[in-house]
Amino acid sequence: MEIPYTVKSRPDTGLYNAKVGIWLFLASEVMLFGGLFSAYVFLRIGADFEWPFHDLHVLPGFINTMVLIASSVTVVAAWAALKARRYGWYKINMTITLLAAVVFMCLKSYEYYHKFTHYSITLTDGTIIEGHVVHADEHTNGDEIAFGGVKQITLNLATSNTKFLPELRQHEGDAHYRPSTAAVSGKAWNSFLTREKAMDVTITADWLGGVKSARGKVATAQRKLATVQSEIAGYEAKSKPVPAGLAEKAASLKAEFDKVAAENPLAADASLTIDLPAPLQFMFADSRVANHISAGPENYAKKQQDGTLLIKLKDGTTMVGTEVKDNIHFHVDRIDVRKSKDAEKALIWNYTERTPELQALKLKEAFLKNREARIAHFKDKYAESHPERAQNADQDEDCRREAYRLSFAEHAEDLPISEVNLKDMDESKFAMTADQAALLVNKAHTHGVTPYTIEVPRSEKRFFSNFSPALNPFYAIYFLMTGLHGLHVIGGALVLGWFLFTGRKMYETDPEHLANRVEVGGLFWHFVDLVWIFLFPLYYLM
Amino acid sequence: MSHSSDTKDDHAADEHPLDFAKTVRTYLKVGAVLILFTFITIAVAYMPIFDFGNKALNIGFGLLIATFKVSLVCLIFMHLNHERGLIYKTLLFTIVFAAAMMFLMVLAINSPIRGGLWQLFGQ
Numbered sequence: 001m002e003i004p005y006t007v008k009s010r011p012d013t014g015l016y017n018a019k020v021g022i023w024l025f026l027a028s029e030v031m032l033f034g035g036l037f038s039a040y041v042f043l044r045i046g047a048d049f050e051w052p053f054h055d056l057h058v059l060p061g062f063i064n065t066m067v068l069i070a071s072s073v074t075v076v077a078a079w080a081a082l083k084a085r086r087y088g089w090y091k092i093n094m095t096i097t098l099l100a101a102v103v104f105m106c107l108k109s110y111e112y113y114h115k116f117t118h119y120s121i122t123l124t125d126g127t128i129i130e131g132h133v134v135h136a137d138e139h140t141n142g143d144e145i146a147f148g149g150v151k152q153i154t155l156n157l158a159t160s161n162t163k164f165l166p167e168l169r170q171h172e173g174d175a176h177y178r179p180s181t182a183a184v185s186g187k188a189w190n191s192f193l194t195r196e197k198a199m200d201v202t203i204t205a206d207w208l209g210g211v212k213s214a215r216g217k218v219a220t221a222q223r224k225l226a227t228v229q230s231e232i233a234g235y236e237a238k239s240k241p242v243p244a245g246l247a248e249k250a251a252s253l254k255a256e257f258d259k260v261a262a263e264n265p266l267a268a269d270a271s272l273t274i275d276l277p278a279p280l281q282f283m284f285a286d287s288r289v290a291n292h293i294s295a296g297p298e299n300y301a302k303k304q305q306d307g308t309l310l311i312k313l314k315d316g317t318t319m320v321g322t323e324v325k326d327n328i329h330f331h332v333d334r335i336d337v338r339k340s341k342d343a344e345k346a347l348i349w350n351y352t353e354r355t356p357e358l359q360a361l362k363l364k365e366a367f368l369k370n371r372e373a374r375i376a377h378f379k380d381k382y383a384e385s386h387p388e389r390a391q392n393a394d395q396d397e398d399c400r401r402e403a404y405r406l407s408f409a410e411h412a413e414d415l416p417i418s419e420v421n422l423k424d425m426d427e428s429k430f431a432m433t434a435d436q437a438a439l440l441v442n443k444a445h446t447h448g449v450t451p452y453t454i455e456v457p458r459s460e461k462r463f464f465s466n467f468s469p470a471l472n473p474f475y476a477i478y479f480l481m482t483g484l485h486g487l488h489v490i491g492g493a494l495v496l497g498w499f500l501f502t503g504r505k506m507y508e509t510d511p512e513h514l515a516n517r518v519e520v521g522g523l524f525w526h527f528v529d530l531v532w533i534f535l536f537p538l539y540y541l542m
Numbered sequence: 543m544s545h546s547s548d549t550k551d552d553h554a555a556d557e558h559p560l561d562f563a564k565t566v567r568t569y570l571k572v573g574a575v576l577i578l579f580t581f582i583t584i585a586v587a588y589m590p591i592f593d594f595g596n597k598a599l600n601i602g603f604g605l606l607i608a609t610f611k612v613s614l615v616c617l618i619f620m621h622l623n624h625e626r627g628l629i630y631k632t633l634l635f636t637i638v639f640a641a642a643m644m645f646l647m648v649l650a651i652n653s654p655i656r657g658g659l660w661q662l663f664g665q
Contacts, residue, residue: 072576073573533576536583536608542587
């Protein structure tokens with residue numbers, strides 16, 4: 001069937017059909033993105049936190065703006081080339097458009113990657129520290145709770161799952177022990193001797209599934225038996241003779257229950273305790289551990305009378321071990337003490353003081369020096385144009401952001417070490433050699449990250465997230481809108497790519513048809529561009 | 543393509559062949575203007591001479607520039623400077639509904655949440 005009016009205009013509209021279609025579609029797209037822009041405004045005006053300002057790196061956003069503008073020029077030039085019947089120029093322009101789409105998405109992926117691997121911890125005093133979680137190894141547990149010396153695991157047979165199996169990280173004395181192939185005491189690592197039944201079990205998801213299924217069967221048999229027994233008890237209570245059929249039924253159900261229970265020895269138990277042949281270490285995400293919100297190490301691992309520690313997972317599994325490490329190991333790149341009651345007593349300074357290298361750098365002093373300098377700067381800045389703001393500069397939103405929220409790179413500029421005095425450093429006084437200090441300054445300047453690790457006690461953490469939609473409404477709507485926009489870029493590029501790679505035949509038979517197709521695809525591409533023209537200033541600049 | 547024409551013929555472009563070089567020059571000029579205004583948007587956000595002391599003014603100025611850029615894209619690249627009536631009518635509906643949606647923000651002026659819309663204007 002031939003589609004009408006793909007080239008010629010419809011007499012009543014004066015347009016070919018696809019053009020009417022794309023404009024109706026774009027009208028609906030305007031409403032879609034309009035709703036999201038409206039949501040952005042509401043989130044911003046209703047935010048109960050300091051709305052991130054100049055938080056995103058401008059350069060990738062700026063380059064992407066340039067790339068999209070360039071692609072808008074080339075896509076409309078590709079259409080013009082077709083209208084002028086210059087296929088070579090069409091191919092060149094369309095190819096550039098597609099390359100621009102690839103560059104845009106690569107940059108967007110780069111931005112997303114850096115956001116997803118960047119973390120923010122809100123401490124109990126309101127201080128926010130931003131940085132990178134240290135990868136877990138044999139010395140640190142990153143952001144996981146390391147629970148070691150585990151010699152006993154108790155499964156709740158109704159609720160436990162086998163998620164703890166891959167969480168086994170190391171076996172004492174063997175830092176890189178992995179469960180898949182290695183063995184403990186000559187047995188498969190997950191093959192245990194159960195305490196009560198003295199039977200060997202190999203814990204796998206299938207095995208536990210089988211136990212749960214058997215528990216279901218036993219429970220059903222037990223329920224049926226109980227129903228009949230209760231009926232019999234009713235007769236006996238009223239001193240009435242129990243019907244023969246009922247007694248037989250009860251006997252039959254009892255036999256069935258005994259049979260099922262005998263076939264499934266674990267099914268009647270509520271839990272199963274297993275003793276490990278050798279102590280193991282597990283690492284859990286804190287969301288896996290029960291009571292993690294109420295904080296306090298004792299809630300992660302309760303100390304028992306015999307001195308061992310008990311940890312309970314959310315699925316009901318409990319473990320008995322001897323040591324727990326639940327500090328978050330973190331490389332700080334920014335400190336924000338705007339919400340601390342007293343910036344000078346913010347919790348962050350406790351952590352930096354515990355790290356000898358950072359202690360030597362006198363970070364707190366550098367911070368205070370920076371703060372005073374910046375407040376003075378704002379006072380000067382506002383002195384003539386806004387005297388009121390100058391007077392209250394220490395309460396001014398912009399001033400507070402600059403004075404109370406400093407990146408490590410900014411700190412480094414004012415650290416009490418410089419190229420000159422590095423050589424004069426008394427290494428015995430500072431817990432760091434001149435080379436280490438030089439490395440620190442260099443890293444801080446080039447990457448904005450301290451190479452030294454601070455340890456944040458999990459009990460002093462109020463909120464912890466990477467820079468993902470979970471962090472705050474700003475990032476939620478940022479990822480929603482830029483993600484949706486990115487999907488439009490991919491969709492548009494696929495369509496334009498189709499026209500580029502399969503258009504030759506159509507160009508030879510009906511070039512005007514191909515020109516119309518490219519015009520429609522181009523209109524969509526321009527829409528993608530104009531959405532970005534609003535997104536860029538809104539998220540990156542304002 | 544529906545270049546402006548008094549008659550509703552089907553192949554306006556065929557009858558008035560497009561001057562490729564001239565058309566592309568126009569598009570390149572528009573592209574250059576868009577890039578220039580992107581620089582101005584960044585300058586408004588970062589340069590001290592554009593610090594009006596009121597963030598709302600900067601936001602307003604930035605959005606004004608964005609609106610100007612979007613207008614250029616619509617008028618020149620999307621050919622809305624010479625389109626058929628049906629498309630204008632369609633867009634009129636869109637604008638009315640989009641404006642009505644944005645008008646919802648006015649309802650937030652007296653919102654009890656952190657001073658409502660006014661806080662955006664630093665009051």
